[in-house]
Amino acid sequence: xxxxxxxxxxxxxxxxxxxxxxxxxxxxxxxxxxxxxxxxxxxxxxxxxxxxxxxxxxxxxxxxxxxxxxxxxxxxxxxxxxxxxxxxxxxxxxxxxxxxxxxxxxxxxxxxxxxxxxxxxxxxxxxxxxxxxxxxxxxx
Amino acid sequence: xxxxxxxxxxxxxxxxxxxxxxxxxxxxxxxxxxxxxxxxxxxxxxxxxxxxxxxxxxxxxxxxxxxxxxxxxxxxxxxxxxxxxxxxxxxxxxxxxxxxxxxxxxxxxxxxxxxxxxxxxxxxxxxxxxxxxxxxxxxxxxxxxxxxxxxxxxxxxxxxxxxxxxxxxxxxxxxxxxxxxxxxxxxxxxxxxxxxxxxxxxxxxxxxxxxxxxxxxxxxxxxxxxxxxxxxxxxxxxxxxxxxxxxxxxxxxxxxxxxxxxxxxxxxxxxxxxxxxxxxxxxxxxxxxxxxxxxxxxxxxxxxxxxxxxxxxxxxxxxxxxxxxxxxxxxxxxxxxxxxxxxxxxxxxxxxxxxxxxxxxxxxxxxxxxxxxxxxxxx
Numbered sequence: 447x448x449x450x451x452x453x454x455x456x457x458x459x460x461x462x463x464x465x466x467x468x469x470x471x472x473x474x475x476x477x478x479x480x481x482x483x484x485x486x487x488x489x490x491x492x493x494x495x496x497x498x499x500x501x502x503x504x505x506x507x508x509x510x511x512x513x514x515x516x517x518x519x520x521x522x523x524x525x526x527x528x529x530x531x532x533x534x535x536x537x538x539x540x541x542x543x544x545x546x547x548x549x550x551x552x553x554x555x556x557x558x559x560x561x562x563x564x565x566x567x568x569x570x571x572x573x574x575x576x577x578x579x580x581x582x583x584x585x586x
Numbered sequence: 587x588x589x590x591x592x593x594x595x596x597x598x599x600x601x602x603x604x605x606x607x608x609x610x611x612x613x614x615x616x617x618x619x620x621x622x623x624x625x626x627x628x629x630x631x632x633x634x635x636x637x638x639x640x641x642x643x644x645x646x647x648x649x650x651x652x653x654x655x656x657x658x659x660x661x662x663x664x665x666x667x668x669x670x671x672x673x674x675x676x677x678x679x680x681x682x683x684x685x686x687x688x689x690x691x692x693x694x695x696x697x698x699x700x701x702x703x704x705x706x707x708x709x710x711x712x713x714x715x716x717x718x719x720x721x722x723x724x725x726x727x728x729x730x731x732x733x734x735x736x737x738x739x740x741x742x743x744x745x746x747x748x749x750x751x752x753x754x755x756x757x758x759x760x761x762x763x764x765x766x767x768x769x770x771x772x773x774x775x776x777x778x779x780x781x782x783x784x785x786x787x788x789x790x791x792x793x794x795x796x797x798x799x800x801x802x803x804x805x806x807x808x809x810x811x812x813x814x815x816x817x818x819x820x821x822x823x824x825x826x827x828x829x830x831x832x833x834x835x836x837x838x839x840x841x842x843x844x845x846x847x848x849x850x851x852x853x854x855x856x857x858x859x860x861x862x863x864x865x866x867x868x869x870x871x872x873x874x875x876x877x878x879x880x881x882x883x884x885x886x887x888x889x890x891x892x893x894x895x896x897x898x899x900x901x902x903x904x905x906x907x908x909x910x911x912x913x914x915x916x917x918x919x920x921x922x923x924x925x926x927x928x929x930x931x932x933x934x935x936x937x938x939x940x941x942x943x944x945x946x947x948x949x950x951x952x953x954x955x956x957x958x959x960x961x962x963x964x965x
Contacts, residue, residue, distance in 0.1 A: 533729065
């Protein structure tokens with residue numbers, strides 16, 4: 447863990463709960479009670495209605511591949527060592543979109559991925575305190 | 587106030603002394619050299635400058651470096667489109683009486699800078715995108731392009747990206763200041779290495795050291811200057827997200843909004859435009875921006891740019907400097923769209939000069955397809 451060379455997120459006050467839950471292998475979203483929409487990224491006042499009436503809700507961790515790229519060149523050495531790797535936008539079942547990596551695809555190439563494919567969350571423990579939610583292609 | 591007295595004109599343009607690979611010059615030095623050259627081009631003394639607009643550095647830092655004390659100051663930074671948005675801001679400030687002569691400067695040692703800016707770790711992008719390797723523009727824009735390909739077809743999108751890369755290089759071959767001037771074929775494009783699929787190396791803008799500046803003022807000041815004023819007929823700005831996952835529609839950038847408003851302000855339509863200067867951070871940026879601006883319908887960009895239509899001699903003049911793809915791209919390229927449009931309208935561009943263009947549309951894109959500024963200029 448100590449030799450992790452990639453970028454480590456720094457939780458902020460509003461997102462501590464999110465990162466605490468990912469370290470427990472759960473994905474939670476912030477939800478607006480005025481319009482009942484979940485949103486990403488977590489913040490206390492909702493971007494949909496600018497409402498303070500918001501709460502945490504657990505995501506199923508299921509979604510679909512919305513867009514992706516296969517990165518061959520990265521300015522960061524830690525990422526470059528793992529190239530090629532897949533970055534993606536995932537549309538979660540609950541509605542919000544978030545960026546992540548698609549993992550578990552050997553030798554990434556565009557023919558192995560199709561936009562709209564179902565994906566499922568997995569958790570990559572990068573430090574003792576932090577796990578990054580990532581996604582694998584779902585079986586179905 | 588009559589219409590004439592309300593008009594705003596760009597009256598001076600300039601780059602820094604050398605652009606391309608310029609080791610040993612800082613970003614601020616590029617600001618200052620470009621400011622000097624733009625003021626000289628206009629014939630206006632720096633003592634008359636009372637408005638300073640810039641992006642990247644605070645206008646406070648740039649004003650001190652230049653030795654001026656502006657009465658109007660604006661450091662709006664929404665990425666590479668900022669310097670087009672500054673046209674609207676200058677227009678508003680001059681008309682409201684806050685200043686009379688505005689200097690807009692850009693400088694970026696994108697290739698040779700001795701230090702790199704570090705992102706604020708508290709920003710959402712640093713927390714939710716960078717940990718996955720989305721730490722530069724190719725990663726974000728290529729995801730948008732993948733979605734366009736999914737909706738509108740991969741092969742025809744790929745063909746369009748090749749058309750744009752090759753056509754832009756042909757213009758660069760006519761520009762002595764262009765960084766890349768070697769001939770490029772479609773095979774060269776298809777054979778260039780992957781940077782971030784679906785982007786080849788030749789889908790991506792270059793990285794250079796460069797500065798640029800322009801001087802913008804009222805009709806009253808413009809009428810006594812040595813060069814032909816280039817009038818601002820329309821200008822609009824907006825942004826609809828910052829990080830790429832929050833873009834409402836990856837295939838429909840906010841230029842759809844700024845373009846429509848700029849056309850409306852100018853009282854013009856697409857057929858009135860003689861030159862389009864479209865921010866080409868990537869070939870895909872051009873394709874999707876042409877659609878957003880309404881030059882063609884969504885998904886019809888590939889037919890619009892087919893058969894080298896945007897190359898020298900084609901019937902849609904676009905990015906005649908050689909663009910960010912081949913001429914220069916310091917990091918925030920938008921400034922250079924303005925310089926080329928003004929020079930084309932003045933008839934100062936030598937081998938690449940269009941035949942008496944009367945109007946130019948400039949469209950800047952900033953961030954991760956996040957912000958846009960559109961301006962329409964005329965002789």
